[in-house]
Amino acid sequence: MKDQKPMEKLIYLILSEEFKREILPDFWLVTITGIKVSSDKSWWDVYISNMPENRNIIDFLNSKIWHFQSKVNKKIQKMKIPKLRFNYDWSWEFAASLENLF
Numbered sequence: 872m873k874d875q876k877p878m879e880k881l882i883y884l885i886l887s888e889e890f891k892r893e894i895l896p897d898f899w900l901v902t903i904t905g906i907k908v909s910s911d912k913s914w915w916d917v918y919i920s921n922m923p924e925n926r927n928i929i930d931f932l933n934s935k936i937w938h939f940q941s942k943v944n945k946k947i948q949k950m951k952i953p954k955l956r957f958n959y960d961w962s963w964e965f966a967a968s969l970e971n972l973f
Contacts, residue, residue: 878947879906882915885946889939901928904960908953915953918960932957
């Protein structure tokens with residue numbers, strides 16, 4: 872797994888499609904803001920933000936992780952796929968707090 876960028880794009884596309892198919896209660900405008908492989912290549916950290924802000928989305932997505940992992944595994948069969956982990960993306964909140972300082 873030399874260059875992760877194409878794999879990140881593929882996982883982004885697969886998960887985005889699954890998010891459209893899933894009914895996400897109390898969440899709308901769920902956005903994947905980034906995907907990064909862990910240093911030991913055993914995890915894909917998927918960063919999420921949503922509007923209106925509801926941090927419970929991470930718990931919801933992680934409760935369905937087997938579903939998302941199986942979809943990724945089915946689409947990418949030629950290699951061992953790292954496990955998925957969903958994380959809330961705090962970067963926009965940090966940027967907003969900096970903007971408020973100025």
